[in-house]
Amino acid sequence: MPPSPDPEQRLARIGWRAQALPSDVDEVGSVARVVAQHRAGYQLHDGVELYNAQPAARFLKRDLDPTERPAVGDFVLVAPGKPPTIERVLPRRTELKRGAAGESHQRQLIATNIDTVFVLSGLDGDLNPARLERYLLLVQGSGAAPVLVLTKADRSDAVDAIVAELEQRIVGVEIHAVNAKSPDSIAPLLVHLGPGHTAVLVGSSGAGKSTLTNTLLGETRQATAAVREHDSRGRHTTTHRALILLPSGGCLIDTPGMRELKLTGEEQLDLGQFSDIDELAQACRFGDCAHGSEPGCAVQAALADGRLDPQRWRNYLKLRDELAATADTLEAQMRKKGEARVLTKALGKRLNEKYGRH
Ligand SMILES: Nc1nc2c(ncn2[C@@H]2O[C@H](COP(=O)(O)OP(=O)(O)OP(=O)(O)O)[C@@H](O)[C@H]2O)c(=O)[nH]1
Ligand SMILES: [Mg+2]
């Protein structure tokens, strides 16, 4: 039998980053990472092997906020047994969430404890900068760093022009144009996938998330499928999130393509992608400037002399209004649950001041 690696090494393999272990870990059992969630339960990896586990009963309570349940990327404390039981979710370093699809106002976890979010978009169809900005706003709320990956560079004649245009609009974010099928082409992404690092892939169906996963793995593990000929749309081939241990030492989470990208209400427009617009707005003559026809409006001035892209401004306004509405709902919901703690109130107030419609 090969000697079992020491616990530190074992945990590093699943992306654990020398956080302090809970003091009662030995009494409860051991630490593992959630690599998949299925109807029948969870699949965990402890750095040596994969095994199945059930969540403790309290995770199944109907009124529990879904974000409090174990999710892919979580480090969990597991009690031994047949089957083993997930007793606790250890504190999360980062959380990528979105507003749940449909009418519900709940939030849904996409992945946790991630360092990098690769936002994928194919160069074959219409590249949609507004949608990329929406992704970047969701990532902004997560605590992880975004990297834009434009796939299917081998299928487009205008790669350089498209990238140059996108770089004008999306500032301060790493952008790579790649052929997701080629190990050489995707090599620049490996700096985000070394030991101790975890990245998640997001993007529309057909963008090439599973193709990229397989190339990084050096084998075909994730199913992929050709996109529709006439509109380059994918076929929702991947149906479950899966955390995969890469030969480069890092962890990668492949996800199903997302149809809908709702904000959670926790994003901050003054950080990240749109911080320059926020700064502009502060330079307006009037503190409550609506950036319409007021004299001394710095936003209108920037639009007039080309410093501010009008499409980007329009998308900002749209996201701002959506964020304000979502933040209101979030606050009302918390209050209803009796959870309107000081922190939440402060958050709501701040959001209203900043983004409340005039
Ligand atoms: N030529 C080329 N084809 C690619 C590239 N990336 C992905 N593809 C193809 O695009 C199709 C869709 O790729 P997938 O990897 O299944 O896409 P996905 O993002 O995982 O899609 P879902 O699982 O449905 O969310 C497949 O036929 C891939 O072979 C690329 O960079 N170049
Ligand atoms: Mg896929």
Ligand SMILES: [Zn+2]
């Ligand atoms: Zn103004």
